[in-house]
Amino acid sequence: MILDARNPDVSLNRTTELAIVGAGPAGLVLARELAExxxxxxxxxxxxxxxxxxxxxxxxxSTGIDYPLTETRSRGFGGSSSLWAGYCAQFDPHDFAQRPWVADSGWPFGVEELTPYYSRVARLLNLGHADFDARAITARAGSRLPLDGRQLAPTLWRFGTPIQRFGESFQPDFASSSTITTLTHATVADIRLGAGLDHVAELEIRTLNGRRGHIRPSMVVLACGGLETPRILLNANRQLACGLGNGYDLVGRYFMEHPHFTIDAFELLQPDAFADWTARGCGGNGLEYLSCLGLNGEAQQQLGVLxxxxxxxxxxxxxxxxxxxxxxxxxxAPNPNSRVTLSEQADxxxxxxxxxxxxxxxxDRLSFVRTAQALAATFERKGQGRALGPPPVAPSPLxxxxxxxxxxxxxxxxxxxxDPNGKVHGIRNLYISGGSVFPTVSWANPTFTLMALTYRLANHLQSLLRPGCQGTSHDPKCKE
Structure with a gap:
């Protein structure tokens, strides 16, 4: 059922086995998987x-590069999927590896941990299948790759039909669910730890019409996005002055985006050869794609670029x-000085x-310059483009x-x-789901990888929640 926490008839004092904070794509999928x-x-x-x-x-x-904090996300049932343009792409295998020229790179596991979930993600996102092979898909579409070569990585974005709007598609089932209770208009204002400060004992929730309540969960998952999740952890500072999970001053650090730069002074000589680069092609079954091109992992290593x-x-x-x-x-690149902190202003x-x-x-800027130069040179060698001016300089990013x-x-x-299972270090029943846990971010739009990681977390939490495991009232049912 879906309840409005502003309603005085709705109880805001509850005990629950599992509390998930945030009804965006990650929170909704986790709730559906774990409600079984x-x-x-x-x-x-x-x-x-x-x-x-x-x-x-x-x-x-926003005190660094100008960044809009409201229009880039949406708060509500379905989260920012209401803003999503539907771009789906996969990380490259080397994106998960430690790269000597990229400080703080490397995931604690490789792509093989996520590939078992790719088929489920493809169905969830209305892609039909998890095939992202640019050469095979364009060939089936009767198109061709105008540029290919040993150091190049022909790639494409795919688009589900229709674009998955999580709020619209999940709302009917959640409204009628007997195992998922959704409290809307309920903001987690504080997280309080129990004795030993090693587990969450209580969530304080507040509403904009002045109501307050306390949730006593056995397990908590924060799925609030890469801006709101660190904000919640940093605001929960009554017991630990630095906030939760922040003993080493890492909460909020390493904020990463996918900056976009225009390559100025570059001219394409044969635009007709790139028709499905500027307009979407059809890869069969009505599923659309859009082509793009990069340097493969070997070339990136040789140039020392992202x-x-x-x-x-x-x-x-x-x-x-x-x-x-x-x-x-x-x-x-992971950068500890690109970060979220707290303002002196209150909401x-x-x-x-x-x-x-x-x-x-x-x-970041060197990678743009070197990659732009290398790809422009490839266009020139193939007679497909030419540089019109001096070497590129990274402009302000979009x-x-x-x-x-x-x-x-x-x-x-x-x-x-x-940790590698999404559990906050030092707090045994607090987990985080979403792109905020990415150690590095590849070039690719994050939704496909984020949802694979969500299914992986769901599988881990299911193993903790299955009958027969042991635990306490403030501990997951299975020992980690």
Whole structure:
């Protein structure tokens, strides 16, 4: 059932086996998967429809590269999937590896941990299948790759039909569910730990009409996105002055986006050869794709650069037959100085607003320059394009609405906020789900990988919740 926490007839004091905070894609999928084993309480700060007062809770300060904190996310049932443009892509296998030229790179596991979930993610996102082979898909579509070669990585985005709008598609089942109780307009204002400060004992929730309540969970998952999740942890500072999971000052650090740069002074000579780069092609069964191109892992290593993909586009102001422009979607390097902290200003519920300091590193800008030069040279060799001016210089970046890395995953609490299973180091019943746990972010839009990671977490939590495991009232049922 879905209940409005502002309603005085709805109890806000509850005990639950599992509390999931955030009804975005990760929270909704986790709730659905885990409700097969235990009743779930899903806590959502927004409602089922947009609300300006709720949106105002997302306001804050941007003190680095200018970044909009409200229009890049949505608070409510379905989360920011209501803003999603549907771009699906997979990380490359080397994105998970430790790369000597990229400080703080490396996931605690490889792509093989996520590939078993790719088929389920493809069905969830209305992709039909998990095939992202650019050469095979374009061949089936009767198209061709105008550029290919030993150092190149032909790639494509795929789009589900229709685009998965989690709020719309999940709402009927959640409204009628007997095992999932969804509290809307309920904001987690504080997280309190029990004796020993090693487990969550209570969540305090507040509403914009002045109601308060206390949830006593056995297990908690925060699934609130890469900006709100660290904000919640940092605001929970009554017992630990630094906030939860922040003993080594890592909560909020390593904020990463996918900066986009235009390659100025580059001309495409044969635009007709790149028709499915500027307009979507059809890969069969009505499923669309859009082509792009990058350097493969070997070439990235040789140049000492981050992952990136070149795409071709026309702005709305350009004529339909104008030669398209070229841009790069970039991986951002992990940077501890690009971070979320707390503002001195409070929101309507009394919690400190967030302050974002988004910044790029020298490696980010160097990667743009070297990748742009290498790909432009390939276009020239093939007679497909030419440079018109001096070597490229990284301009101010555009953002991609991706909030990643702020509660990063690592084996050690000295290196990350959560362990490889998403559990907050030092707090035995608190987990985090979402792109905030990504240690590195590839070039690729995060949704496909995020959902694979969500299914992996669901599988881990299911193993803890199955009957026959042992635990206490404030501990997952199985020992870790």
């Amino acid at each position: 084993l235990t009743p779930v309480l899903l806590i959502e700060s927004g409602g089922v429809a947009p609300d300006p007062q709720v949106a105002a809770l997302q306001e804050g300060e 992952n990136a993909r070149l795409h071709l586009y026309r702005t709305p102001a350009m004529a339909e037959d104008a030669a398209p422009r070229a841009g790069l979607f970039m991986e951002q 309507a519920l009394g919690n400190r607003r967030l302050r974002l300091y988004w910044r790029l590193s020298e490696l 953002y991609s609405n991706h909030h990643l890395g702020t509660t990063r995953m690592a084996e050690s609490r000295h290196k990350g906020v959560v």
